[in-house]
Structures are given as structure tokens and as C-alpha cells.
Amino acid sequence: MKSSKNWALFLCFAIGILAVQFVRHAGPDFKGVFDFTSSAKALSSTIVTAELDANGSINFKIDNKSNYGYADLEVKCSFIGKSGTVIQDSSFTLFNHFDPSNVKNVTLSTASVPEQTHKISCKADDVKVKTEVKCLVSPKPDVNSKVRCVEENI
Numbered sequence: 001m002k003s004s005k006n007w008a009l010f011l012c013f014a015i016g017i018l019a020v021q022f023v024r025h026a027g028p029d030f031k032g033v034f035d036f037t038s039s040a041k042a043l044s045s046t047i048v049t050a051e052l053d054a055n056g057s058i059n060f061k062i063d064n065k066s067n068y069g070y071a072d073l074e075v076k077c078s079f080i081g082k083s084g085t086v087i088q089d090s091s092f093t094l095f096n097h098f099d100p101s102n103v104k105n106v107t108l109s110t111a112s113v114p115e116q117t118h119k120i121s122c123k124a125d126d127v128k129v130k131t132e133v134k135c136l137v138s139p140k141p142d143v144n145s146k147v148r149c150v151e152e153n154i
Helices: 002-026 038-044
Strands: 048-050 056-062 070-082 086-098 101-109 119-136 148-153
Touching: 038 048, 038 056, 038 119, 048 101, 048 119, 056 070, 056 086, 056 119, 086 101, 086 119
Parallel strands: none
Antiparallel strands: 048 056, 056 101, 070 086, 070 119, 119 148
């Protein structure tokens, strides 16, 4: 009998923890739909690739596949040795404007690259969203109708 009480108590405790975590992440204004912020949408559609050149500079290729234009992209990078071990993690802010649905190359020449770095792996971490592209489609398309897209400031 004690065993079933313990399991019931454990189950109630686990459900309580899950409920607290859900409410904590959803927030007090949760209405049943997780509405991701524009910066989260922009970050989830951004691909960052980085390469080291012979001079120790980092060449970033930022592929912004989102409908958001943003500035001041913060990237987190791991410097990796030949063995695959992460030597160091660093963050960099690329003070530039990144247009929606566009690829931009940025070189950072003042970065301190650890010795024995073989490759670098980076990901987008934070942005300041400035614009959003909104497209309008006519409800009655014909041969001459076109999709009209406008970039609006946020």
C-alpha cells in the first residue's frame, strides 16, 4: 500500500513541476498560443557560417532567410581544434544591417583566435529587428496581378 502512495505522490510532484515550468515560460498573458517574437523568428531563419583566413580574421557569411531586416547581429562561436575539442567559446557583435532574404559577408579582423584552432562553428544568438517584409496577394488573382511586398519599419 505504501508503494502506490509513493508513486501517486511522486506523480503529483512531477506534474506540479511541469505545470510551474509551463507557466513560467508561457507567462501570465498566455492565451493558448505561443507567439514567438520577431527576433526569435529572425534568428530561427538565419544561418551563420564562419571561416578563418590566413591572417587570423574571421569571415562570416550571414544568410538571413527571414522576412525581417535586422542590425547588430550577435553570434556565438566555438573555436575547435583538430581533435574536435572546443578550445574556446566567444561572442561577437557584427555591427551591420542585414536585409531580409539576403546573404551578406562580414569580415572581423580584430578577433583574437586561439592557437591550434582548426575550424570555427558559429550560430546567431541575438539581433535588433528593424524591419519586416509584408506581402499582399490579391484575393482574385489574374494574369496581370502580382504579389506586392513592402518593407515596413518595426
